[in-house]
Amino acid sequence: MSESNSASQADLVGHIAVQANDSTTLSLEFSGHWLRSARIRPVEQVLAELNGQSLQSIVAKSNDLQAWDSRLPSYLLKIAEYCDGKQIQLDTSNLPDGVQSLLNLARAVPERTGARRSQSQSSVLMNIGNSVVNLVKDSQGLMVFIGEMILASWTLMRGQARFRMVDLFIFIQDVGPSGFPIVSLISLLVGLILAFVGALQLAMFGAQIYIADLVALGTVREMGPLMTAIIMSGRTGAAYAAQLGTMNVNSEIDALRTMGISPMEFLVMPRMIALILMMPLLTMYADFMGILGGALVSISAFDISLTQYYNEITKAVDLTDFMVGFFKSVVFAVLIAIAGCRRGMACGQSASAVGDAATAAVVDSIVYLVVSDSVLTLICNRLHI
Amino acid sequence: MNTPHITVQDLTMAYGSFVIQRDLNFTIDHGDVFIIMGGSGCGKSTLLRHLIGLKSPAKGNVFYDQLSFWQAEEEQRIQVMRRIGVLYQSGALFSSLTLAENIALPLGEFTDLNAKDIADIVAYKLALVGLAGFEDYYPAEISGGMQKRAGLARAMALDPEILFFDEPSAGLDPVSARLLDDLIISLCATLGTTIVVVTHELASIFAIGTNSVFLDSESKTMLATGNPKQLLAESNDPRIIQFLTRGEGRADKPNVTGVI
Incomplete structure (x- = not known):
């Protein structure tokens, strides 16, 4: 085993000479540098050369072998496997001792039958079929998860759910107060944007005063809950998926199960409660910030006084609008908890699986949010709420 | 010595x-x-x-x-x-790579070998630790002892x-x-x-x-x-x-x- 300098490595060569002794025996002579950095004839070529002949034995020997590393035994292993397949005797006794013992070591444990996996080519149809089957499985998994979650909620309502209070407070802290800065920024800006877009249209009719109605109604009923929920799904849903996924990789979830503690109660419930408690509060705060953003635009750019703005809002928004937004935010909280926790609990066993779980959690929750928001808005519209 | x-x-x-x-x-x-x-x-x-x-x-x-x-x-x-090569206590295999990819990683980074030769060396290293044929398995799919041996194969990849x-x-x-x-x-x-x-x-x-x-x-x-x-x-x-x-x-x- 010699490590040579990189300067001289470029032109190192390992030679293999194939010599037929007679019609059934053949010798392979190894010489030169058998190093990873050396140029060596591909083993497939040598094997192809052997293929046509009816051989009974091969003698491998070395002559003027300067240096070798793993390259030589791995080359020989290929030849040995070929010989095994063709029932040819391979004589390695003329090789250096080290090579022989490594080769013996490598062949000591025969390949376990059935261990090797064949890689099958998949066709487009197969892929489509697989994704349909996966979709069905996925939906089943979701249903099972929701079912378990309802059972756990029932246990919780009877006051028998096992989880640590301190966990709940940590989650509440994470979801609520820690989310303040980003929620402030986004909702203020969304309020501003709404006001600007609306004001340009309304100004054409000289109806700038209705900016207040537009911003207030839009924010309280739609944008407040939805923007808060989207921020939370990126902030909290993804975090839940990553936390639970890593716990899954470390067998922590198994550990809970064997202690007789339901992971659904211990891990999912406090997270969901934290979201359900905090989301409506954050939404209210987001509503306030959005309306404030609208006020900034109205006052500075469109000559509306703060009093006018305030009066207009109190006329436009009543408690029902507010309750609609409030109700939506609770629904969104549950959906984010379901998406995040389910993806985390179903996470695979590798580092990339945790990343996939976090990604899937965000994608899922945004889909759930938008779909449920559409449905809720439609229902409200039909019921004239 | x-x-x-x-x-x-x-x-x-x-x-x-x-x-x-x-x-x-x-x-x-x-x-x-x-x-x-x-x-x-x-x-x-x-x-x-x-x-x-x-x-x-x-x-x-x-x-x-x-x-x-x-x-x-x-x-x-x-x-x-x-x-130097290190075998960590729990194997420390990269969980999102197969055993073959784990061992091929240092070979691919630090040598000029082509993919075919790397595959041969990977097969040889796995055979050395008694894991012939397990190239396409992910670390999570094999037992703890096998993970450890695979970790050894990776530690030995560059003939340290x-x-x-x-x-x-x-x-x-x-x-x-x-x-x-x-x-x-x-x-x-x-x-x-x-x-x-x-x-x-x-x-x-x-x-x-x-x-x-x-x-x-x-x-x-x-x-x-x-x-x-x-x-x-x-x-x-x-x-x-x-x-x-x-x-x-x-x-x-x-x-x-x-x-x-």
Whole structure:
């Protein structure tokens, strides 16, 4: 085993000479540098050369072998496997001792039958079929998860759910107060944007005063809950998926199960409660910030006084609008908890699986949010709420 | 082959102001199977982290051949680290890569071999550790012992001059542990690899060790260095004898238990 300098490595060569002794025996002579950095004839070529002949034995020997590393035994292993397949005797006794013992070591444990996996080519149809089957499985998994979650909620309502209070407070802290800065920024800006877009249209009719109605109604009923929920799904849903996924990789979830503690109660419930408690509060705060953003635009750019703005809002928004937004935010909280926790609990066993779980959690929750928001808005519209 | 490969000089290891071990002095020769032993929590794994360059010493020096590892340039340090292979306690395989990809990673990064040759070497390394045919498995799909052997195959991918093992037999059944010991010995014999093992498995210590250092957690320093069999036969330190006899004491010093 010699490590040579990189300067001289470029032109190192390992030679293999194939010599037929007679019609059934053949010798392979190894010489030169058998190093990873050396140029060596591909083993497939040598094997192809052997293929046509009816051989009974091969003698491998070395002559003027300067240096070798793993390259030589791995080359020989290929030849040995070929010989095994063709029932040819391979004589390695003329090789250096080290090579022989490594080769013996490598062949000591025969390949376990059935261990090797064949890689099958998949066709487009197969892929489509697989994704349909996966979709069905996925939906089943979701249903099972929701079912378990309802059972756990029932246990919780009877006051028998096992989880640590301190966990709940940590989650509440994470979801609520820690989310303040980003929620402030986004909702203020969304309020501003709404006001600007609306004001340009309304100004054409000289109806700038209705900016207040537009911003207030839009924010309280739609944008407040939805923007808060989207921020939370990126902030909290993804975090839940990553936390639970890593716990899954470390067998922590198994550990809970064997202690007789339901992971659904211990891990999912406090997270969901934290979201359900905090989301409506954050939404209210987001509503306030959005309306404030609208006020900034109205006052500075469109000559509306703060009093006018305030009066207009109190006329436009009543408690029902507010309750609609409030109700939506609770629904969104549950959906984010379901998406995040389910993806985390179903996470695979590798580092990339945790990343996939976090990604899937965000994608899922945004889909759930938008779909449920559409449905809720439609229902409200039909019921004239 | 009695030239020093790794020399540890006045090494003090500390986490912040909390000293783990101080004044360590010992030499690991070329071709040694060197055992780092001592009770739980005495800093064995920390010493290993210092040797493989993951943690810098609070004081003192580690020499690779003549090169002072911690005073060398970054470039030289990377060169040294490329010549060593490490088997971590839990295998530390990359969970999102298959076994073949795990082993091929260093080969692909640091050699000019083409994909076909890399595949051949990967197959050979896996065969060496008794995992022929498991190329396409993910680490999560094989048992703990197999993960450990796959980790060894990866550590050996670049034919390192020094192999470090962190608790190689932990979590293995006695027979597998023995097979791993045999593998270590034959590697040492055929390739001349220097091997450093952190362990407190007595069977392994006596079966493979040719040199060792004994760390003590109470006095926070090393008590002895040398061949473990010799240490057992010649040492007069009750702490060493107790450790090497599982607390039962040596025949000529039977009362040793309870001294500490």
